Amino acid sequence: MTKKVRVVQFGVGPIGASMVRLMRQKGSLEIAGAIDRDPAKAGRDLGEVVGAKDAPWGIVISAQASPVLAKNVDVVIHSTSSYLANVMDELLACISAGCCVVSTCEELAYPFRKHPGLSAELDAAAKDEGIALVGTGVNPGFVMDKLVLDLSAASQRVDVAKAVRIVDASDRRMPLQKKIGAGMALEQFREQVAAGLIKHHGLPESVAMVADGLGFTLDDISETIAPIIAEETIRTEFLEVAPGQVAGVHQIAQGTFAGEDKVFMELKMYVGAKQPADTIELRGEPNLTLTIPGGTHGDIATAAVAVNAIQAILAAPAGLRTVRDLPLRYLPPGPHAWPLG
């Protein structure tokens, strides 16, 4: 069939806008609508809000989900919050409208440990409606979990899995630079961490996905967050960081068994980072290392992974899925028939 897949964007923040622009380029997708409660966006043309050159598109962003979801929608791309509890109503509304969901909610990427009850509720609702949903993005959802499991296909035995992601935030958008504390004094950084305002979400989810995927039993998953202090002045398009100020975050999540690391994930995201890269290491038989020099760009790749996941979620069995079990790959620009061969 050559019918286009009808998609809706739920949440038109910076990442949501990036996903909308990408979906607009895919000849096999038709953007059926968009949802955002922000009064600065609701009621406006989607193309204008996402900064498209060919705006207006004649698609008005709705503050209300239900009228948009009622438009015979196949897949909702959902991008509103990192916290699963905050988005349950949104996800359940999509599910009960019979829409598959790809969400960048970090806690949804592998929610079974932190939110077993919510996971079961979503899974049951999705199975009732015969649709599938998944949480993904570049991290969690790809570079520190899915790609680790992909690489493990070449392993005869895996003893320990590591993933280290070093991101240079210098050329990233301003909210991201602020979110990692760039330019803050140490004390302010600590206050913001304590208030839950500074944190990249998803490392424990990646640890859990990798551990379960590799058959590791864990006693515990721990998580730390520390500042990276600038040693010299760093200037970005948006701010300046003086020596002694915070340049960004250094987060570690460890899955341990009997006091030993089984899964180790390290994220350094800061302005002025040297040699940004994503590195995966599997210790076992054989030892395997995989590197993406320069790293995968967070915003570009998150939009890509989520939009590319559309074909996998449409083909997936009903229920709450994770990228562990979905074959992810590029969605060609099309137009082309669905399902893809």
Add this chain to the structure above:
Amino acid sequence: MTKKVRVVQFGVGPIGASMVRLMRQKGSLEIAGAIDRDPAKAGRDLGEVVGAKDAPWGIVISAQASPVLAKNVDVVIHSTSSYLANVMDELLACISAGCCVVSTCEELAYPFRKHPGLSAELDAAAKDEGIALVGTGVNPGFVMDKLVLDLSAASQRVDVAKAVRIVDASDRRMPLQKKIGAGMALEQFREQVAAGLIKHHGLPESVAMVADGLGFTLDDISETIAPIIAEETIRTEFLEVAPGQVAGVHQIAQGTFAGEDKVFMELKMYVGAKQPADTIELRGEPNLTLTIPGGTHGDIATAAVAVNAIQAILAAPAGLRTVRDLPLRYLPPGPHAWPLG
């Protein structure tokens, strides 16, 4: 359920033996039998033939397939030939016995272009019997195709895909070193190439899989094979290569459209290779490079990929499958319940 998956090894050559040893370590698998027509192996104990320390196993290698396949077998690991036409009878025997199949037959990894008739025949037979089969291994089947498509999940747009694999054959088994022509005079190498005796199989299959997976239209897939000439003396455990002699092979396969490369695959496999590595490059938005320094060891990884594919092929829809559409990952040593979570 905690019932073990019953596996049979079809073909107990060097790679087959490696897969048998690996399967023996997996607590969720039970080796139900083995098949090999070689009179030097048939009738002997499988554990002894594969050099297991705990041999004998009480499993006798059978020259005949049918009595072994009749033993309520779930999955056959098949490793007898690179040519699909040569193994059709073997594969059809497995299928009609109701066994899923994971085969290292290179031409089976993506057989639709070279063998459309045989592909259709296998697909129909597999669907009739409700089982799935797949061709895989490290190459084709993982590092130059599956991993390329895995990485493409982070791409907004892919224009060109490249994979370069540089293998140092110095520490590989003797048959492999001979198979790539190491130590031959140039003239002898050319004769052996012309006779079809020197060639790594599978590059055009990887090109086709990647092209189809990325939605590329190709005019043509071309393939070249050339010698790599030793510049200095190279000594391995098994042979010596003098300057001017052949050190190994240099193969290139290109998928082109309108005279431009869309998919480019390059394999250099020779003794004394410097900086062996697997490198994948996706040109597009963004440009992405992935490297496995040192490369994935051909024999170890082929056995791993094939055995690890057991869980995916058991979960796959009936028919002829390819790794393009299967989520591959490590099979933990177990024992554990099937299907895996």
